[in-house]
Amino acid sequence: MIPCKRVLRELPSGAPTHPPDLDSIVADLGIELRYIKSRAGFNGATDLSGPRPVVELGWVPASRSRSVLPWEPGVRLADLQPHQYDARTRFTLAHEIGHVLVHRLAAHSDAPSRLDRAALERACDAVAAELLMPTDWFLSQIDHDPTIANLRRVSMRAGVSISAALIRARGLRLGVAAVFLAQTADKDWRVRRVYGINVRNAFERDCADHAALTAAPLKSINTWQMPFSCGQHVHVLRGELRRTFLSAVMVGATIDGHRVPAPTTWRCAPSKPRHR
Ligand SMILES: [Zn+2]
Numbered sequence: 001m002i003p004c005k006r007v008l009r010e011l012p013s014g015a016p017t018h019p020p021d022l023d024s025i026v027a028d029l030g031i032e033l034r035y036i037k038s039r040a041g042f043n044g045a046t047d048l049s050g051p052r053p054v055v056e057l058g059w060v061p062a063s064r065s066r067s068v069l070p071w072e073p074g075v076r077l078a079d080l081q082p083h084q085y086d087a088r089t090r091f092t093l094a095h096e097i098g099h100v101l102v103h104r105l106a107a108h109s110d111a112p113s114r115l116d117r118a119a120l121e122r123a124c125d126a127v128a129a130e131l132l133m134p135t136d137w138f139l140s141q142i143d144h145d146p147t148i149a150n151l152r153r154v155s156m157r158a159g160v161s162i163s164a165a166l167i168r169a170r171g172l173r174l175g176v177a178a179v180f181l182a183q184t185a186d187k188d189w190r191v192r193r194v195y196g197i198n199v200r201n202a203f204e205r206d207c208a209d210h211a212a213l214t215a216a217p218l219k220s221i222n223t224w225q226m227p228f229s230c231g232q233h234v235h236v237l238r239g240e241l242r243r244t245f246l247s248a249v250m251v252g253a254t255i256d257g258h259r260v261p262a263p264t265t266w267r268c269a270p271s272k273p274r275h276r
Protein backbone atom coordinates (compact mmCIF):
# COMPACT_ATOMS: atom_id res chain seq x y z
CA MET A 1 0.00 0.00 0.00
CA ILE A 2 1.38 3.42 -0.94
CA PRO A 3 1.05 5.91 1.94
CA CYS A 4 -1.50 8.46 0.78
CA LYS A 5 0.37 11.42 2.26
CA ARG A 6 3.30 10.54 0.00
CA VAL A 7 0.93 10.43 -2.98
CA LEU A 8 -0.52 13.82 -2.03
CA ARG A 9 2.94 15.41 -1.98
CA GLU A 10 2.76 15.01 -5.76
CA LEU A 11 0.33 17.93 -5.78
CA PRO A 12 2.07 21.10 -7.07
CA SER A 13 0.69 22.95 -4.01
CA GLY A 14 1.62 20.11 -1.62
CA ALA A 15 -0.61 17.98 0.58
CA PRO A 16 -3.58 20.10 1.70
CA THR A 17 -4.19 20.88 5.37
CA HIS A 18 -7.83 21.86 4.77
CA PRO A 19 -10.50 20.62 2.34
CA PRO A 20 -9.13 21.90 -0.95
CA ASP A 21 -10.59 23.61 -3.99
CA LEU A 22 -10.65 20.68 -6.42
CA ASP A 23 -10.98 23.01 -9.41
CA SER A 24 -7.55 24.50 -8.68
CA ILE A 25 -6.09 21.02 -8.33
CA VAL A 26 -7.63 19.98 -11.65
CA ALA A 27 -6.04 23.08 -13.24
CA ASP A 28 -2.66 22.57 -11.49
CA LEU A 29 -2.43 18.98 -12.71
CA GLY A 30 -3.46 19.90 -16.26
CA ILE A 31 -6.41 17.52 -16.07
CA GLU A 32 -9.01 17.72 -18.81
CA LEU A 33 -12.40 17.23 -17.16
CA ARG A 34 -15.28 15.80 -19.16
CA TYR A 35 -18.82 15.26 -18.02
CA ILE A 36 -20.41 12.13 -19.41
CA LYS A 37 -24.19 12.17 -19.54
CA SER A 38 -26.61 9.34 -19.06
CA ARG A 39 -24.31 6.38 -18.77
CA ALA A 40 -26.06 4.17 -16.25
CA GLY A 41 -24.00 3.24 -13.24
CA PHE A 42 -21.01 5.29 -14.40
CA ASN A 43 -19.23 7.32 -11.72
CA GLY A 44 -15.89 8.25 -13.18
CA ALA A 45 -12.81 7.12 -15.08
CA THR A 46 -9.29 8.35 -15.77
CA ASP A 47 -7.35 8.01 -19.02
CA LEU A 48 -3.60 8.40 -18.50
CA SER A 49 -2.52 7.34 -21.97
CA GLY A 50 -2.40 10.79 -23.58
CA PRO A 51 -0.16 13.81 -23.03
CA ARG A 52 -2.53 15.15 -20.36
CA PRO A 53 -4.77 13.19 -18.01
CA VAL A 54 -8.43 13.01 -18.95
CA VAL A 55 -10.97 12.51 -16.17
CA GLU A 56 -14.54 11.64 -17.07
CA LEU A 57 -17.28 12.18 -14.51
CA GLY A 58 -20.81 10.87 -14.65
CA TRP A 59 -23.39 13.62 -14.99
CA VAL A 60 -27.11 13.16 -14.59
CA PRO A 61 -29.30 15.73 -16.36
CA ALA A 62 -31.28 17.79 -13.86
CA SER A 63 -34.52 16.83 -15.54
CA ARG A 64 -34.04 13.23 -14.49
CA SER A 65 -34.01 13.95 -10.83
CA ARG A 66 -35.01 16.87 -8.70
CA SER A 67 -32.20 16.00 -6.33
CA VAL A 68 -29.47 16.69 -8.87
CA LEU A 69 -28.06 20.11 -9.62
CA PRO A 70 -27.88 21.17 -13.24
CA TRP A 71 -24.21 20.59 -13.86
CA GLU A 72 -22.70 21.88 -17.03
CA PRO A 73 -19.26 21.31 -18.44
CA GLY A 74 -17.10 24.21 -17.30
CA VAL A 75 -19.12 24.95 -14.16
CA ARG A 76 -16.80 25.12 -11.18
CA LEU A 77 -17.59 22.72 -8.37
CA ALA A 78 -16.87 25.46 -5.85
CA ASP A 79 -19.59 27.66 -7.36
CA LEU A 80 -22.28 25.17 -6.45
CA GLN A 81 -24.06 24.66 -3.17
CA PRO A 82 -23.05 21.55 -1.27
CA HIS A 83 -25.45 18.77 -1.99
CA GLN A 84 -25.60 15.04 -1.64
CA TYR A 85 -25.05 14.48 -5.33
CA ASP A 86 -22.22 17.01 -5.44
CA ALA A 87 -20.71 15.20 -2.51
CA ARG A 88 -20.66 11.90 -4.36
CA THR A 89 -19.29 13.45 -7.52
CA ARG A 90 -16.70 15.36 -5.52
CA PHE A 91 -15.51 12.11 -3.94
CA THR A 92 -15.37 10.47 -7.38
CA LEU A 93 -13.30 13.39 -8.72
CA ALA A 94 -10.95 13.16 -5.72
CA HIS A 95 -10.58 9.41 -6.38
CA GLU A 96 -9.73 10.05 -10.04
CA ILE A 97 -7.21 12.72 -8.96
CA GLY A 98 -5.74 9.89 -6.87
CA HIS A 99 -5.16 7.87 -10.05
CA VAL A 100 -3.37 10.84 -11.64
CA LEU A 101 -1.15 11.33 -8.56
CA VAL A 102 -0.27 7.63 -8.16
CA HIS A 103 0.71 7.63 -11.84
CA ARG A 104 2.91 10.71 -11.36
CA LEU A 105 4.55 9.23 -8.27
CA ALA A 106 5.30 5.96 -10.04
CA ALA A 107 6.90 7.85 -12.94
CA HIS A 108 9.76 9.23 -10.84
CA SER A 109 10.08 7.05 -7.76
CA ASP A 110 10.50 3.49 -6.65
CA ALA A 111 6.86 3.33 -5.56
CA PRO A 112 5.27 0.21 -6.96
CA SER A 113 4.04 1.11 -10.42
CA ARG A 114 1.96 -2.00 -10.79
CA LEU A 115 -0.51 -2.48 -8.00
CA ASP A 116 -3.20 -5.01 -8.61
CA ARG A 117 -6.45 -3.38 -9.56
CA ALA A 118 -8.22 -3.81 -6.23
CA ALA A 119 -5.19 -2.43 -4.32
CA LEU A 120 -4.99 0.53 -6.69
CA GLU A 121 -8.69 1.33 -6.22
CA ARG A 122 -8.31 1.09 -2.43
CA ALA A 123 -5.26 3.36 -2.58
CA CYS A 124 -7.18 5.95 -4.64
CA ASP A 125 -10.10 5.86 -2.18
CA ALA A 126 -7.65 6.44 0.67
CA VAL A 127 -6.03 9.32 -1.25
CA ALA A 128 -9.48 10.81 -1.90
CA ALA A 129 -10.40 10.61 1.79
CA GLU A 130 -7.10 12.23 2.87
CA LEU A 131 -7.39 14.87 0.14
CA LEU A 132 -10.97 15.88 1.02
CA MET A 133 -10.66 15.36 4.78
CA PRO A 134 -7.00 15.80 5.81
CA THR A 135 -6.29 13.84 9.02
CA ASP A 136 -5.37 16.71 11.35
CA TRP A 137 -8.14 18.91 10.04
CA PHE A 138 -10.70 16.12 10.43
CA LEU A 139 -9.66 15.30 14.00
CA SER A 140 -9.76 18.98 14.97
CA GLN A 141 -13.30 19.25 13.56
CA ILE A 142 -14.71 16.07 15.03
CA ASP A 143 -13.22 16.68 18.44
CA HIS A 144 -12.91 12.91 19.07
CA ASP A 145 -16.66 12.74 19.39
CA PRO A 146 -18.35 11.31 16.32
CA THR A 147 -21.87 12.54 16.96
CA ILE A 148 -24.30 13.15 14.12
CA ALA A 149 -23.94 16.91 14.56
CA ASN A 150 -20.14 16.69 14.31
CA LEU A 151 -20.21 14.31 11.35
CA ARG A 152 -22.74 16.47 9.52
CA ARG A 153 -20.75 19.62 10.13
CA VAL A 154 -17.52 18.04 8.96
CA SER A 155 -19.23 16.48 5.94
CA MET A 156 -20.67 19.85 4.87
CA ARG A 157 -17.36 21.67 5.37
CA ALA A 158 -15.52 19.01 3.39
CA GLY A 159 -18.25 18.72 0.75
CA VAL A 160 -18.57 14.98 1.28
CA SER A 161 -21.45 12.72 2.21
CA ILE A 162 -22.12 11.84 5.81
CA SER A 163 -21.24 8.23 4.88
CA ALA A 164 -17.79 9.35 3.70
CA ALA A 165 -17.29 11.25 6.96
CA LEU A 166 -18.33 8.18 8.93
CA ILE A 167 -15.95 5.89 7.07
CA ARG A 168 -13.21 8.48 7.62
CA ALA A 169 -13.99 8.57 11.35
CA ARG A 170 -13.65 4.80 11.56
CA GLY A 171 -10.45 4.91 9.51
CA LEU A 172 -9.04 7.39 12.02
CA ARG A 173 -9.80 5.02 14.90
CA LEU A 174 -12.81 6.83 16.28
CA GLY A 175 -15.30 4.33 17.70
CA VAL A 176 -18.53 4.67 15.78
CA ALA A 177 -21.15 2.41 14.25
CA ALA A 178 -23.91 3.49 11.91
CA VAL A 179 -27.15 2.20 10.49
CA PHE A 180 -28.68 3.75 7.38
CA LEU A 181 -32.41 3.25 6.97
CA ALA A 182 -34.60 4.03 4.01
CA GLN A 183 -38.30 4.13 3.44
CA THR A 184 -39.79 1.79 0.85
CA ALA A 185 -42.62 2.65 -1.53
CA ASP A 186 -45.12 1.26 0.97
CA LYS A 187 -43.66 3.46 3.71
CA ASP A 188 -41.92 0.66 5.54
CA TRP A 189 -38.54 1.41 7.07
CA ARG A 190 -35.73 -0.93 6.00
CA VAL A 191 -32.11 -1.19 7.07
CA ARG A 192 -30.04 -0.35 4.00
CA ARG A 193 -26.45 -0.28 5.19
CA VAL A 194 -24.63 -0.97 8.42
CA TYR A 195 -21.11 0.13 9.32
CA GLY A 196 -19.00 -1.04 12.19
CA ILE A 197 -21.02 -4.05 13.25
CA ASN A 198 -19.70 -7.27 11.89
CA VAL A 199 -22.69 -9.50 12.48
CA ARG A 200 -24.11 -10.71 9.22
CA ASN A 201 -27.84 -10.13 9.02
CA ALA A 202 -27.76 -8.78 12.56
CA PHE A 203 -30.38 -6.27 11.54
CA GLU A 204 -33.52 -7.95 10.36
CA ARG A 205 -35.18 -6.24 7.46
CA ASP A 206 -37.86 -4.94 9.76
CA CYS A 207 -36.07 -4.66 13.03
CA ALA A 208 -36.60 -0.93 12.88
CA ASP A 209 -39.45 0.25 15.05
CA HIS A 210 -41.68 1.58 12.28
CA ALA A 211 -44.07 3.53 14.43
CA ALA A 212 -41.30 5.21 16.41
CA LEU A 213 -39.25 5.97 13.29
CA THR A 214 -42.21 7.40 11.44
CA ALA A 215 -43.03 9.55 14.45
CA ALA A 216 -39.45 10.81 14.84
CA PRO A 217 -39.35 14.56 14.16
CA LEU A 218 -37.88 15.41 10.79
CA LYS A 219 -34.30 16.65 10.74
CA SER A 220 -33.93 16.86 14.50
CA ILE A 221 -31.40 14.67 16.26
CA ASN A 222 -32.84 12.28 18.82
CA THR A 223 -31.24 9.85 21.19
CA TRP A 224 -32.23 6.43 20.05
CA GLN A 225 -31.74 2.77 20.75
CA MET A 226 -32.15 -0.08 18.35
CA PRO A 227 -32.19 -3.73 19.35
CA PHE A 228 -30.61 -6.23 16.98
CA SER A 229 -29.99 -9.94 17.10
CA CYS A 230 -26.74 -11.78 16.48
CA GLY A 231 -28.72 -15.00 16.18
CA GLN A 232 -28.19 -15.93 19.80
CA HIS A 233 -28.74 -12.76 21.76
CA VAL A 234 -30.43 -9.44 21.47
CA HIS A 235 -27.96 -6.54 21.57
CA VAL A 236 -28.76 -2.87 21.85
CA LEU A 237 -27.14 -0.15 19.76
CA ARG A 238 -27.58 3.23 21.38
CA GLY A 239 -26.81 6.53 19.77
CA GLU A 240 -28.37 9.37 17.84
CA LEU A 241 -30.87 9.26 15.02
CA ARG A 242 -31.67 11.84 12.41
CA ARG A 243 -34.52 11.32 10.00
CA THR A 244 -35.17 13.10 6.72
CA PHE A 245 -38.16 12.49 4.50
CA LEU A 246 -37.07 9.21 2.96
CA SER A 247 -34.08 8.14 4.97
CA ALA A 248 -32.63 8.06 8.43
CA VAL A 249 -29.15 7.65 9.80
CA MET A 250 -28.37 6.34 13.24
CA VAL A 251 -24.89 6.87 14.61
CA GLY A 252 -24.20 4.51 17.46
CA ALA A 253 -21.79 5.26 20.23
CA THR A 254 -22.40 2.22 22.44
CA ILE A 255 -23.46 -1.39 22.06
CA ASP A 256 -24.83 -3.07 25.18
CA GLY A 257 -23.63 -0.06 27.15
CA HIS A 258 -19.99 -0.38 25.96
CA ARG A 259 -18.38 2.09 23.62
CA VAL A 260 -18.13 0.86 20.04
CA PRO A 261 -14.52 -0.21 19.59
CA ALA A 262 -12.32 1.19 16.85
CA PRO A 263 -11.05 0.55 14.32
CA THR A 264 -12.03 -3.09 14.49
CA THR A 265 -15.56 -4.00 13.72
CA TRP A 266 -17.74 -4.90 16.66
CA ARG A 267 -18.43 -8.61 17.01
CA CYS A 268 -20.53 -10.44 19.47
CA ALA A 269 -18.06 -12.30 21.66
CA PRO A 270 -19.99 -13.66 24.60
CA SER A 271 -17.90 -14.80 27.51
CA LYS A 272 -17.70 -18.59 27.82
CA PRO A 273 -20.16 -20.10 30.25
CA ARG A 274 -18.47 -20.85 33.53
CA HIS A 275 -18.39 -24.37 34.88
CA ARG A 276 -19.87 -24.72 38.31
ZN1 LIG B 1 -10.45 4.08 -9.65
Ligand SMILES: [Zn+2]
Nearest residue numbers: 230232233268
Ligand atom coordinates in the same frame (compact mmCIF):
# COMPACT_ATOMS: atom_id res chain seq x y z
ZN1 LIG C 1 -24.63 -11.93 20.52
